[in-house]
């Protein structure tokens with residue numbers, strides 16, 4: 001058996017560790033690219049969500065590299081995510097990949113431990129002695145997920161201060177590659193220091209006072225740079241501090257009922273959406289309110305075209321929250337047609353707006369006049 005799973009930015013290295021620690025042979029799909037998206041779009045129903053198409057393309061890439069077992073996370077709904085795995089398996093069989101299995105990895109409530117059964121199924125390890133291996137694999141996965149979240153935070157902050165454009169991106173790539181190769185507990189325990197050391201080598205200008213922007217939205221779009229046209233890097237290179245809570249760690253710790261920050265966001269969004277309606281709707285509303293209350297310069301909501309929960313969040317922000325809270329927001333919906341140039345123009349205009357709003361707030365315009 002050769003196993004694979006779809007891309008989700010750098011987070012794929014955490015999943016790779018999880019399965020490799022269980023002695024499963026893993027191949028990674030090529031990083032998501034134009035060709036994979038083209039294949040996904042060609043073979044998917046036209047109105048299905050964009051992440052479905054992108055991940056189908058990743059699966060085909062993995063199959064071409066020898067994968068015969070594909071793992072896809074599933075949830076209990078309530079949006080289309082619950083059907084991804086089953087429908088993708090049928091489509092792959094129709095495309096001629098008859099021997100491929102798509103195995104659902106249930107993430108609805110990780111404390112129900114259905115995922116253990118999936119890991120047992122794919123690893124073929126069911127005896128008592130295998131438990132220590134399971135525990136080790138899960139610890140490695142969680143540690144790497146947490147470190148990936150720390151790296152994401154550092155990258156979002158440092159880029160706004162770098163003197164030489166591109167330094168942060170280089171360090172980011174290097175640190176991710178080192179994390180991929182770290183395969184002992186000792187290395188993982190000291191990895192936080194390595195992150196600090198490597199990022200502190202970047203030549204930064206501490207006198208800057210960058211604009212602070214919060215990014216939130218649907219998880220696949222938020223974590224896979226190819227599908228979001230690398231929006232974090234683009235904004236960062238304009239000199240903006242990026243703050244993004246959403247990460248693989250953020251999601252997994254929430255599913256283990258350990259994420260109290262998400263509970264806070266649920267509390268904030270409760271008057272508008274009192275339950276999980278899929279995607280990140282509830283938490284996007286909470287993020288918007290929280291960032292407005294904590295003095296951010298602006299926010300950016302990113303989601304796939306036709307994503308029902310995120311469009312609901314957008315509508316509530318536009319029609320209700322923006323009248324209550326003073327926080328500018330820009331919306332980006334992504335699909336296979338999304339391009340760099342249109343986005344750059346909108347981001348530049350948005351940057352100007354944020355900048356003049358801040359100057360206005362500080363009373364600088366008055367002083368200069």
Ligand code: SF4
Pocket residue numbers: 049050051079080081082218278279280304306307308309310
């Ligand atoms: S969250 Fe949005 S994009 Fe993801 S499956 Fe649900 S509807 Fe589709």
